[in-house]
Amino acid sequence: xxxxxxxxxxxxxxxxxxxxxxxxxxxxxxxxxxxxxxxxxxxxxxxxxxxxxxxxxxxxxxxxxxxxxxxxxxxxxxxxxxxxxxxxx
Numbered sequence: 001x002x003x004x005x006x007x008x009x010x011x012x013x014x015x016x017x018x019x020x021x022x023x024x025x026x027x028x029x030x031x032x033x034x035x036x037x038x039x040x041x042x043x044x045x046x047x048x049x050x051x052x053x054x055x056x057x058x059x060x061x062x063x064x065x066x067x068x069x070x071x072x073x074x075x076x077x078x079x080x081x082x083x084x085x086x087x088x089x
Contacts (some may be wrong), residue, residue, distance in 0.1 A: 006049055007069065007070065008045070009068070009069035009070050010064075010065060010067055010069060010070065011026040011068060011069075011070040011071070011072050012059050012060060012065035012068035012070070012071055012072070013059060013072050014060075014071050014072065014073045014074075015072075015073070015074050016073065016074050017074030017075045017076055017077075018074070018075070018076045018079055019073065019074075019076075019077050019078065020079045020080060021078060021079070021080070022079070023043065023045065023046065024042060024043065024078060025038055025041050025042060025044075026041065026045055029041035029044065031078075042060070043058070043060065046058060047060060047061060052056055
């Protein structure tokens with residue numbers, strides 16, 4: 001594997017803190033063992049309306065950030081799953 005040197009890409013601001021792994025990819029979409037194709041489900045609970053239409057005010061749905069490869073987030077991004085908390089882990 002080549003070492004990582006530099007990524008030049010669009011950065012999208014997502015200034016939310018404490019986004020846990022369930023918010024990033026909700027459990028209902030984790031029905032595969034593959035590590036590809038999950039991007040369409042990223043932030044689906046806050047990115048889409050119940051009918052599947054896009055929320056225009058969500059940053060990744062805005063034209064300037066649709067192809068973003070970098071997220072600039074608030075603190076504690078990707079923290080533990082709420083499932084773990086409910087199970088006492």
